[in-house]
Amino acid sequence: MAETANNINKLVLKAISAYKNRFNHQPVMGAIAPGRVNLIGEHTDYNLGYVLPVAINRWVVVVAGLVVSDNNNPITGQSTCSTSSTIVALDFNDEIMVDLSTEVSVSDKIWANYPLGVAHIFQKYGYSLPNVNMVITSSVPIGSGLSSSAAAEVSVATLLEMITGITLDPVVKASWCREAEHAFPGVPCGIMDQMISILARKGCGLLVDCQTGLYEYVSMPSVEEAVLLIANTNVKHQLATTEYSLRRDQCENAIKQIQQSGLNDFKKIQSLRDIKLTDLQTLKSYIDPVAYLRVLHVIEENTRTLKAVEALRNEDLFAVGQMMYACHASLRDNYAVSCPELDYLVELVHNFSNKNRNTSADSGIYGSRMTGAGFGGCTITLCVPEVVEKLTAYLQNAYNSRFNRELTVFTASVAGGASAIKNIDYAEG
Ligand code: GLA
Numbered sequence: 001m002a003e004t005a006n007n008i009n010k011l012v013l014k015a016i017s018a019y020k021n022r023f024n025h026q027p028v029m030g031a032i033a034p035g036r037v038n039l040i041g042e043h044t045d046y047n048l049g050y051v052l053p054v055a056i057n058r059w060v061v062v063v064a065g066l067v068v069s070d071n072n073n074p075i076t077g078q079s080t081c082s083t084s085s086t087i088v089a090l091d092f093n094d095e096i097m098v099d100l101s102t103e104v105s106v107s108d109k110i111w112a113n114y115p116l117g118v119a120h121i122f123q124k125y126g127y128s129l130p131n132v133n134m135v136i137t138s139s140v141p142i143g144s145g146l147s148s149s150a151a152a153e154v155s156v157a158t159l160l161e162m163i164t165g166i167t168l169d170p171v172v173k174a175s176w177c178r179e180a181e182h183a184f185p186g187v188p189c190g191i192m193d194q195m196i197s198i199l200a201r202k203g204c205g206l207l208v209d210c211q212t213g214l215y216e217y218v219s220m221p222s223v224e225e226a227v228l229l230i231a232n233t234n235v236k237h238q239l240a241t242t243e244y245s246l247r248r249d250q251c252e253n254a255i256k257q258i259q260q261s262g263l264n265d266f267k268k269i270q271s272l273r274d275i276k277l278t279d280l281q282t283l284k285s286y287i288d289p290v291a292y293l294r295v296l297h298v299i300e301e302n303t304r305t306l307k308a309v310e311a312l313r314n315e316d317l318f319a320v321g322q323m324m325y326a327c328h329a330s331l332r333d334n335y336a337v338s339c340p341e342l343d344y345l346v347e348l349v350h351n352f353s354n355k356n357r358n359t360s361a362d363s364g365i366y367g368s369r370m371t372g373a374g375f376g377g378c379t380i381t382l383c384v385p386e387v388v389e390k391l392t393a394y395l396q397n398a399y400n401s402r403f404n405r406e407l408t409v410f411t412a413s414v415a416g417g418a419s420a421i422k423n424i425d426y427a428e429g
Pocket of ligand 1 (some may be wrong): 038041042043044045046189190191192193372373374
């Protein structure tokens with residue numbers, strides 16, 4: 001807990017100090033939002049199924065202050081109505097100028113479309129914005145499938161709530177952030193990442209029913225019992241975004257084929273969530289083979305997610321681990337979103353587990369799988385803390401020899417959700 005507070009403090013201090021250097025005055029408000037890993041329930045959110053993500057102790061921080069005109073004294077904080085805001089992205093060593101008091105438009109800088117997209121959605125729903133300067137920085141590794149995008153959107157949305165004086169319902173806030181991501185960066189994501197970044201609770205996973213928007217908290221094992229080991233392949237394959245959109249299209253297409261099967265029971269099907277495994281056998285001859293595999297994944301993944309929740313509640317981590325392995329196999333074989341780097345890591349964990357198993361004791365490994373959209377990014381492994389050191393070295397050596405690339409490995413603790421930074425002045429001294 002103390003370590004977590006320390007990490008947040010460091011990141012906030014970094015943002016404040018960069019803000020002061022850039023603008024010569026103090027930021028007056030700020031917000032933080034966490035990244036996430038998905039424990040299970042992959043590629044099910046946009047099919048209106050179940051997901052079980054957890055927030056991790058990596059955050060995006062945004063700090064902001066009034067735009068002060070050159071003629072005004074920054075010490076007194078006197079401001080005039082300015083016609084532009086400066087948004088600084090520390091991790092990209094870049095900034096943009098934008099007039100937030102008029103309708104914002106899409107930028108040619110990819111990173112800028114995340115804060116701008118959120119500003120656009122606030123404007124779209126009737127909230128006019130003043131010009132404020134912002135500095136944004138992240139300890140969520142960017143582009144690694146740990147949801148730095150959603151964390152950036154949610155941190156900015158939290159800031160804009162403070163600025164406009166509204167408090168959004170969390171599910172509405174998540175859907176605004178998702179809409180922002182669709183509209184500006186143009187990524188057709190589901191709702192999972194934004195939901196967890198907003199609603200996360202320390203020590204808990206969040207089971208979300210993406211059809212109803214209802215959610216419940218599921219206690220994760222204590223850190224003495226099990227940890228989540230994240231292994232970052234440090235690759236993001238080019239086709240990630242196009243393949244993600246293609247999977248969405250393939251699922252839509254499967255629904256159309258099912259509706260057009262002529263079978264009465266399926267005429268009104270709206271999402272893959274409503275199909276059962278037994279239905280799929282009936283439907284097999286009416287849909288193409290790719291559609292069949294995608295639907296199979298979604299149906300089984302929804303079942304696995306609910307089973308994993310039950311297993312967590314029964315403190316049966318072996319059962320959770322089995323679901324994780326099965327999830328990975330299905331993402332690889334049925335949904336086709338894995339890649340050699342991810343497959344190799346899961347295979348290594350499996351080998352490590354087999355090698356270290358003996359008749360009287362288990363290996364300390366419960367399960368492993370890719371997490372997030374796929375085509376690179378990270379795997380997560382659920383294991384006992386005692387094996388972390390040995391497993392990390394094993395994975396790093398083998399991965400490095402096979403791909404000639406560094407594998408970044410770290411354990412994550414299960415963090416809470418987005419919040420305003422209270423007493424932003426606390427860090428000044
Ligand atoms: C990305 C998207 C999510 C979800 C996952 C796959 O992280 O942002 O909405 O679809 O991929 O489960």
